Amino acid sequence: MVSAEIGQHAVAEFLEPFLEQVNRNAFHITLYPTTTKQGSRVERFKKLADEFKPLEKIPDRRAAELIRSDQIDILIDTTAHLNGCRLGIFAHRAAPVQCHYIGYHGSTGLSEMDWFISDGDLLPPAYDSHFRESIWRLPRLWIAYRGDTSLPGSKWKPSEDGTIWLGSFNNLSKVREQSLALWARVMNALPDSKLLLKDGKAADGSVRERITTELGRVGISAERIEFASKVPDWHAHMQLYDRLDIALDPIPLNSGTTAFDALWMGVPLVALEGDWMGARMTSAILNALGKPEWVAQNEDDYVDIITTLARDVSGRKSLRSEQRTLMANSPLCDAKDLTGALQSAFEEMFDLWSSNRASIPNKSV
Numbered sequence: 001m002v003s004a005e006i007g008q009h010a011v012a013e014f015l016e017p018f019l020e021q022v023n024r025n026a027f028h029i030t031l032y033p034t035t036t037k038q039g040s041r042v043e044r045f046k047k048l049a050d051e052f053k054p055l056e057k058i059p060d061r062r063a064a065e066l067i068r069s070d071q072i073d074i075l076i077d078t079t080a081h082l083n084g085c086r087l088g089i090f091a092h093r094a095a096p097v098q099c100h101y102i103g104y105h106g107s108t109g110l111s112e113m114d115w116f117i118s119d120g121d122l123l124p125p126a127y128d129s130h131f132r133e134s135i136w137r138l139p140r141l142w143i144a145y146r147g148d149t150s151l152p153g154s155k156w157k158p159s160e161d162g163t164i165w166l167g168s169f170n171n172l173s174k175v176r177e178q179s180l181a182l183w184a185r186v187m188n189a190l191p192d193s194k195l196l197l198k199d200g201k202a203a204d205g206s207v208r209e210r211i212t213t214e215l216g217r218v219g220i221s222a223e224r225i226e227f228a229s230k231v232p233d234w235h236a237h238m239q240l241y242d243r244l245d246i247a248l249d250p251i252p253l254n255s256g257t258t259a260f261d262a263l264w265m266g267v268p269l270v271a272l273e274g275d276w277m278g279a280r281m282t283s284a285i286l287n288a289l290g291k292p293e294w295v296a297q298n299e300d301d302y303v304d305i306i307t308t309l310a311r312d313v314s315g316r317k318s319l320r321s322e323q324r325t326l327m328a329n330s331p332l333c334d335a336k337d338l339t340g341a342l343q344s345a346f347e348e349m350f351d352l353w354s355s356n357r358a359s360i361p362n363k364s365v
Contacts, residue, residue, distance in 0.1 A: 001076045004084020006045050010257040011078055011103045014143045017335035019048040022151040035084045060088030067094040074346050079102030095353025105278035107131040119143050121284040123277055136345055137288040141331045142286040144338040154266035154320040156242045164310045166198035167244040170258050172207055176211045179250040182299055184218040186306050194224045198240060203229035241265035246309055254282040263327055270305050272296045288331045
């Protein structure tokens with residue numbers, strides 16, 4: 001794995017359960033971190049790998065030569081075009097089979113990247129043309145979440161004054177005009193609703209002004225919007241979900257880890273299924289949870305689902321006590337099943353490469 005996320009990072013949250021479960025008798029794991037991170041999570045990753053070889057100061061061509069000398073069969077990128085990108089290594093064809101997994105919501109664009117690992121809900125065949133790579137569809141949700149069992153269960157209660165608290169704890173860079181216009185429709189349909197937005201960027205006055213101004217244009221007063229930027233620790237962050245009645249998914253780029261967090265804390269989450277990978281992440285998660293009724297096909301549907309949930313107070317009371325157990329027993333948290341699917345995928349990818357290689361005539365003299 002060539003990764004800029006080996007350490008404290010959202011992608012690492014999803015890599016670690018796979019590395020814990022992988023069959024070490026069948027797979028030899030080398031981690032090639034491309035950024036230097038410190039902390040206990042890095043040390044855990046070192047223990048989960050057979051070899052740990054940082055590439056941060058090694059140029060792409062030399063790094064590719066190193067990986068070839070390590071006789072790696074399958075090279076996995078988890079970063080693509082994000083911070084710490086080292087796609088140049090893959091452009092030098094460092095391994096027979098090269099694929100991208102987890103970290104990016106679109107094609108790497110590389111002719112030398114063979115596969116993009118996904119699933120049939122996240123990327124149906126209709127979206128194959130969006131990718132330079134071939135799509136390898138797992139027979140289940142493409143990732144698995146390890147919920148923090150040390151977190152207390154939901155202590156949510158309906159507001160005594162009848163306020164419906166809607167909210168999103170996504171990075172506010174995702175919350176742009178499209179999201180705000182859609183959420184305003186929901187808030188106008190629910191006059192007693194308020195909006196809680198939690199993100200570190202909420203400490204920036206210009207970010208708050210952008211959001212309040214945009215919502216003000218469509219009739220949502222600033223008094224109905226609350227921002228939270230800092231909390232003492234992770235537990236406090238997660239317990240803030242107890243203030244939400246319903247979580248809102250942004251568009252056109254959906255929630256990632258934030259969707260899992262909200263669901264783990266018992267909050268119903270509503271998504272609008274889009275027409276590209278980044279707009280289908282939350283709907284794929286909800287379908288795997290067994291909650292397709294929370295997936296909207298259009299904006300009217302989105303508003304209707306949320307307003308129906310808002311009015312069903314007794315139903316939401318039941319959800320808060322049951323949802324974590326439902327999630328823990330679903331594919332969302334089944335790292336063992338995911339690991340089995342990934343192992344089979346990697347074996348089949350290599351077998352395909354071997355078969356194709358064997359079918360090419362030897363033209364050497």
